Amino acid sequence: MTQQNSSKNINLTLKVWRQVGPNVKGRLETYQANHISTDMSFLEMLDVVNEELILNHRDPIAFDHDCREGICGMCGAMVNGRAHGPEKGTTLCQLHMRHFSDQDTVIIEPWRSRAFRIIKDLVVDRSAFDKIIQAGGYISVSAGGTPDANVIPVPQEAAEKAMDAAACIGCGACVASCPNASAMLFVGAKVSHLALLPQGIPEAAIRALAMVKKMDDCGFGNCTNETECEAECPKEISITNIARLNREYIKAGLL
Amino acid sequence: MQLDSKAPGGPLPEKWDKHLFELKLVNPANKRKFEIIVVGTGLAGGSASATLAELGYNVKTFCIQDSPRRAHSIAAQGGINAAKNYSNDGDSIRRLFYDTIKGGDYRSREANVYRLAQVSNNIIDQCVAQGVPFAREYGGLLANRSFGGAQVSRTFYARGQTGQQLLIGAYSALSRQIAVGKVTMFTRRDMLDLVLVNGKARGIVTRNLVNGSIETHVADAVVLATGGYGNTFYLSTNAMASNVSAAFNAYKKGAFFANPCYTQIHPTCIPVHGTYQSKLTLMSESLRNDGRVWVPKNPGDKRHPGQIPESERDYYLENKYPSFGNLVPRDVASRNAKLQCDLGKGVGETGLAVYLDFQDAIRRDGKAVIAKKYGNLFQMYEKITADNPYETPMMIYPAVHYTMGGLWVDYNLMSTIPGLFVLGEANFSDHGANRLGASALMQGLADGYFVIPYTIGGYLAGTKLEKVSADDTAFKAAVEAVEMRIKKMLSIGGKRTVDDFHRQLGNIMWEYCGMARTDNGLAKAKDLIADLQVEFWENVLVSGSGSQFNQSLEKAGRVADFIEFGKLMVTDAMARKESCGGHFNEDYQTEENEAKRDDENFCHVAAWEYAGDENEPNFHKEALHFENVELTQRSYK
Numbered sequence: 001m002t003q004q005n006s007s008k009n010i011n012l013t014l015k016v017w018r019q020v021g022p023n024v025k026g027r028l029e030t031y032q033a034n035h036i037s038t039d040m041s042f043l044e045m046l047d048v049v050n051e052e053l054i055l056n057h058r059d060p061i062a063f064d065h066d067c068r069e070g071i072c073g074m075c076g077a078m079v080n081g082r083a084h085g086p087e088k089g090t091t092l093c094q095l096h097m098r099h100f101s102d103q104d105t106v107i108i109e110p111w112r113s114r115a116f117r118i119i120k121d122l123v124v125d126r127s128a129f130d131k132i133i134q135a136g137g138y139i140s141v142s143a144g145g146t147p148d149a150n151v152i153p154v155p156q157e158a159a160e161k162a163m164d165a166a167a168c169i170g171c172g173a174c175v176a177s178c179p180n181a182s183a184m185l186f187v188g189a190k191v192s193h194l195a196l197l198p199q200g201i202p203e204a205a206i207r208a209l210a211m212v213k214k215m216d217d218c219g220f221g222n223c224t225n226e227t228e229c230e231a232e233c234p235k236e237i238s239i240t241n242i243a244r245l246n247r248e249y250i251k252a253g254l255l
Numbered sequence: 256m257q258l259d260s261k262a263p264g265g266p267l268p269e270k271w272d273k274h275l276f277e278l279k280l281v282n283p284a285n286k287r288k289f290e291i292i293v294v295g296t297g298l299a300g301g302s303a304s305a306t307l308a309e310l311g312y313n314v315k316t317f318c319i320q321d322s323p324r325r326a327h328s329i330a331a332q333g334g335i336n337a338a339k340n341y342s343n344d345g346d347s348i349r350r351l352f353y354d355t356i357k358g359g360d361y362r363s364r365e366a367n368v369y370r371l372a373q374v375s376n377n378i379i380d381q382c383v384a385q386g387v388p389f390a391r392e393y394g395g396l397l398a399n400r401s402f403g404g405a406q407v408s409r410t411f412y413a414r415g416q417t418g419q420q421l422l423i424g425a426y427s428a429l430s431r432q433i434a435v436g437k438v439t440m441f442t443r444r445d446m447l448d449l450v451l452v453n454g455k456a457r458g459i460v461t462r463n464l465v466n467g468s469i470e471t472h473v474a475d476a477v478v479l480a481t482g483g484y485g486n487t488f489y490l491s492t493n494a495m496a497s498n499v500s501a502a503f504n505a506y507k508k509g510a511f512f513a514n515p516c517y518t519q520i521h522p523t524c525i526p527v528h529g530t531y532q533s534k535l536t537l538m539s540e541s542l543r544n545d546g547r548v549w550v551p552k553n554p555g556d557k558r559h560p561g562q563i564p565e566s567e568r569d570y571y572l573e574n575k576y577p578s579f580g581n582l583v584p585r586d587v588a589s590r591n592a593k594l595q596c597d598l599g600k601g602v603g604e605t606g607l608a609v610y611l612d613f614q615d616a617i618r619r620d621g622k623a624v625i626a627k628k629y630g631n632l633f634q635m636y637e638k639i640t641a642d643n644p645y646e647t648p649m650m651i652y653p654a655v656h657y658t659m660g661g662l663w664v665d666y667n668l669m670s671t672i673p674g675l676f677v678l679g680e681a682n683f684s685d686h687g688a689n690r691l692g693a694s695a696l697m698q699g700l701a702d703g704y705f706v707i708p709y710t711i712g713g714y715l716a717g718t719k720l721e722k723v724s725a726d727d728t729a730f731k732a733a734v735e736a737v738e739m740r741i742k743k744m745l746s747i748g749g750k751r752t753v754d755d756f757h758r759q760l761g762n763i764m765w766e767y768c769g770m771a772r773t774d775n776g777l778a779k780a781k782d783l784i785a786d787l788q789v790e791f792w793e794n795v796l797v798s799g800s801g802s803q804f805n806q807s808l809e810k811a812g813r814v815a816d817f818i819e820f821g822k823l824m825v826t827d828a829m830a831r832k833e834s835c836g837g838h839f840n841e842d843y844q845t846e847e848n849e850a851k852r853d854d855e856n857f858c859h860v861a862a863w864e865y866a867g868d869e870n871e872p873n874f875h876k877e878a879l880h881f882e883n884v885e886l887t888q889r890s891y892k
Contacts, residue, residue, distance in 0.1 A: 044531050054798045058798075066327070067494045069534075087638075126321055126322065127321070141385055144705075149382075162386075170322065
């Protein structure tokens with residue numbers, strides 16, 4: 001029979017970071033999450049806890065989430081010190097409770113980084129990522145006037161590597177898991193995605209310089225090859241993209 | 256009011272060209288004098304914002320998420336259609352047009368659909384130039400695959416993440432315009448009302464979701480690209496924040512709502528497994544290229560799928576529809592899955608699932624080839640169900656996915672309110688009663704990149720726009736109404752949570768206004784929803800205050816609108832006394848259980864006009880004229 005039949009209920013103790021606003025001191029608070037089906041996702045478990053908090057006239061835990069299928073990049077929290085929790089290549093919304101055991105204590109905290117201000121509880125402000133993209137994470141073409149799509153052949157291998165990098169969902173787990181709170185994997189993924197394609201080459205140099213500068217301005221730290229970002233990235237984006245970013249950046253400086 | 260589609264006359268292939276020539280232009284220097292509001296940053300809103308800004312308009316763009324990159328277009332998996340005929344298999348603009356009209360069960364507007372097919376090719380060119388990493392053949396040219404309702408391969412894709420990649424393309428174009436100051440971006444904003452001055456759309460009221468402040472924004476035109484209303488059903492494949500509120504506010508301000516009963520139930524979703532479940536996950540239609548759908552021949556057969564021999568399996572789609580097989584359109588596939596489960600042949604714990612089996616494909620092509628095509632989907636399936644689809648067949652069941660109905664728009668994509676334009680899933684125009692796979696991305700981008708940039712110019716150049724400011728009484732009144740409603744919701748202090756009400760609404764809608772409807776069931780649903788609405792306003796419990804980050808309050812407003820909107824869906828479903836596409840009323844079916852249209856009486860768009868909270872909406876009709884296709888009983892046999 002399928003493993004779905006093995007679902008059961010577990011009881012957990014949650015320690016959740018509660019912080020009313022960006023300038024207020026936060027603290028860990030303890031909650032019981034009882035009768036949690038192991039088929040639930042982590043966020044569905046939080047839904048159940050929140051329903052109970054609301055019915056008891058207490059403030060529910062604020063957390064960002066939207067698609068709940070691992071692609072929008074909106075959700076994310078540190079679970080027992082790991083970005084998006086213990087499962088490799090998994091966003092928080094795709095983490096299921098079958099990976100926890102009865103009577104576990106689960107510590108839930110927001111992304112912590114100077115560049116990501118806490119808005120409330122587990123919700124952080126990641127607009128710095130948008131600013132980095134605005135600095136050059138695009139190819140400058142306007143709508144209309146583009147040539148036929150098959151005019152420029154792209155070697156399949158280049159297209160595949162570009163796609164590997166373009167899979168980034170902009171969730172911020174790389175920053176949250178890095179001891180330096182560096183955004184190099186995020187920037188490296190975008191620089192690689194576009195530099196690997198012939199369409200992106202004309203602006204490759206200016207893009208690498210502008211995005212790195214904006215990254216520094218936003219208060220992200222430097223990369224010291226800790227490789228935590230690659231280990232925790234829910235889309236398993238490789239740090240070879242950071243190496244490629246470094247190459248593109250050096251090349252751009254030499255021009 | 257007579258609904259005028261403004262579709263140009265003349266031969267079909269020349270209509271758009273003719274219309275473009277006849278549209279008034281705004282000269283480049285004057286474009287910078289206009290302000291345009293765009294609500295939503297999915298494929299339609301993102302591409303519209305970027306393109307309007309590129310042309311020189313000043314654009315203010317709004318989204319509910321923390322970044323415009325998160326809109327739910329991002330979750331589209333399978334692909335985007337275009338009539339490129341790169342596969343050399345006989346595709347053409349006319350064939351894409353025809354497939355879309357037929358797939359929509361002859362309930363869409365010919366001129367719009369033809370234009371969609373025409374600009375489909377420009378979209379692919381545009382996206383490739385932006386750096387969208389579409390799948391490619393060894394020679395470096397673009398690859399294609401097949402989707403339901405078509406016998407050609409015309410779907411372009413980027414693994415199972417096509418929506419993500421196209422959205423990142425639109426988001427990057429938008430980001431470029433934010434950087435040069437042509438777009439002002441407002442994130443974490445909920446649009447709570449549309450403001451009309453002298454009968455024209457001139458602005459919106461928003462709530463800042465971070466600090467709760469109520470804000471007003473003035474413009475010369477408003478563009479809604481706020482997606483569909485699938486979450487009326489509580490469980491759907493939509494994102495958690497997807498809602499009908501912006502469109503419903505516009506409806507209450509006078510925009511007609513067209514065909515709200517047309518909802519698409521997608522055949523391949525992961526089955527429901529518990530009451531706490533918050534959403535359903537789609538498994539891309541592209542899987543039906545290689546997966547074979549089957550159930551055990553004998554009802555109640557609870558053996559493991561591996562122990563059921565070939566001779567005791569019913570590949571019901573292949574048997575019943577030999578020419579389209581597993582690639583019949585979504586409405587047909589969904590209904591047949593329900594039919595099998597109703598016969599007791601459903602599989603899994605709940606009996607509400609059918610198998611989607613890849614064993615033959617893996618045997619034929621090898622695991623590596625299948626992994627390359629669908630790897631991320633298989634992985635997602637395994638994460639949710641803990642089953643490995645390389646070894647055990649997937650279990651799937653239909654789920655609410657897309658809504659073909661939406662605000663009524665003319666050929667210019669303008670609603671019945673002058674200056675209010677509606678794009679993408681939020682409008683009704685292109686998919687008739689059923690949307691074909693890989694056509695939503697096409698429509699969103701067509702509207703945003705290649706239609707609205709021209710048609711909005713025609714409106715702005717040809718309309719006298721008075722000077723308006725946020726001090727106008729219309730804005731003040733709208734703010735007051737929004738604040739009152741928030742205050743009321745917070746003050747009820749009842750005993751049931753917002754989610755609890757939403758779940759109940761979803762159950763009513765799925766039971767009586769879902770995959771199969773009946774006249775009696777719909778009448779019952781109407782009463783149940785009316786009762787639910789009364790109870791909501793007496794017994795809902797919303798925590799916190801209005802002047803803070805408050806997700807419970809955000810949701811309360813959306814669910815209140817879903818409840819009211821549910822009534823409108825049911826009203827429309829009751830009025831359409833036929834079956835067509837996604838609207839299947841069991842009282843109107845052929846002997847073979849296919850949808851039975853009534854072209855004589857229902858070959859029209861039903862457009863509903865709000866007539867006050869206490870009254871039934873007024874019905875208006877746009878007759879559909881087919882000059883280029885012959886209406887036939889859809890057959891995929």
